Amino acid sequence: xxxxxxxxxxxxxxxxxxxxxxxxxxxxxxxxxxxxxxxxxxxxxxxxxxxxxxxxxxxxxxxxxxxxxxxxxxxxxxxxxxxxxxxxxxxxxxxxxxxxxxxxxxxxxxxxxxxxxxxxxxxxxxxxxxxxxxxxxxxxxxxxxxxxxxxxxxxxxxxxxxxxxxxxxxxxxxxxxxxx
Numbered sequence: 001x002x003x004x005x006x007x008x009x010x011x012x013x014x015x016x017x018x019x020x021x022x023x024x025x026x027x028x029x030x031x032x033x034x035x036x037x038x039x040x041x042x043x044x045x046x047x048x049x050x051x052x053x054x055x056x057x058x059x060x061x062x063x064x065x066x067x068x069x070x071x072x073x074x075x076x077x078x079x080x081x082x083x084x085x086x087x088x089x090x091x092x093x094x095x096x097x098x099x100x101x102x103x104x105x106x107x108x109x110x111x112x113x114x115x116x117x118x119x120x121x122x123x124x125x126x127x128x129x130x131x132x133x134x135x136x137x138x139x140x141x142x143x144x145x146x147x148x149x150x151x152x153x154x155x156x157x158x159x160x161x162x163x164x165x166x167x168x169x170x171x172x173x174x175x176x177x178x179x180x
Contacts, residue, residue, distance in 0.1 A: 003093045004117040009101050010175040012168065013109040013119035015139065017129040020122045022110050025143075025158070030108070032165045038105045038172075043095050045111025053081065092117065106172060120167070122158060123148075141167060 004011065014022050026042065033040055053060040059072045063081055070081040082098060084090070092112045099107065109117070116138045123131060123144040133139040133153055142148060143156040143164060156163050 004096075004115070007093070007096060007101075007107075009104050009107060010172055011096070011107050011109060011117050012171060013112060013115075013117055014122055015111075015113040015119040015132055015136070016122035016124075017127060019127060020124050020129075021158075022122055025122060025164075026108060026110060028161055029164055029168070032161060033106070033168060036165075036169070039103050041099050041101075041104050041107045043092065043099075043107060043109045043112075045092075045109075091115070106168075118171070120156070120164075124158065140171075 014026060016022050023044070030040060030042070053063065053072075059070055059081070063070050063083060067081075068083050068085065070083075072079045072081065080098065092109065092115045096107065101107075109119075113119075113132065113136075118140050119136070119138055120141045120143050121132045121136075121139045123129070123142060125144065125146045131142070131148065131151075133142055133151060139153065141154040141156055142151050143158045145158045147155055154167065156167055158164075
């Protein structure tokens with residue numbers, strides 16, 4: 001936890017079971033945060049093999065030749081491919097070290113549900129999944145489509161983007177005062 005706690009910019013996770021709508025929520029929330037001047041990075045965990053490159057392309061050929069890192073730089077974006085050499089899930093801190101944090105205000109994390117860092121739990125009652133906050137002390141708020149009577153955390157309306165964005169800005173303000 002200490003490495004995540006000491007990360008140079010605020011981290012905020014969105015933890016939920018598959019099918020809850022984490023990506024959809026972030027897709028709607030990010031433009032609101034950016035419109036207020038924030039520079040945001042997102043780390044999204046996947047349990048699947050990720051292949052963004054196309055066989056036969058120069059970058060693919062160079063990676064397959066053995067480059068452990070390949071930076072594909074274009075006029076509109078750059079993509080850093082980082083080959084692990086063997087299949088294994090990396091810890092969140094290892095992924096965060098790949099980011100250039102100098103120009104960032106916030107890192108939003110989708111997934112890494114079992115790691116210990118500040119997270120908002122997303123919960124949809126229709127999925128009939130258990131609540132995560134009951135066993136995860138790093139959850140700092142519950143965003144749900146219905147109130148939970150025995151929840152001691154701040155409760156947010158999962159469908160209220162204004163309320164969610166205000167929570168994120170308050171979180172950033174609190175993070176800034178802790179650093180000073």
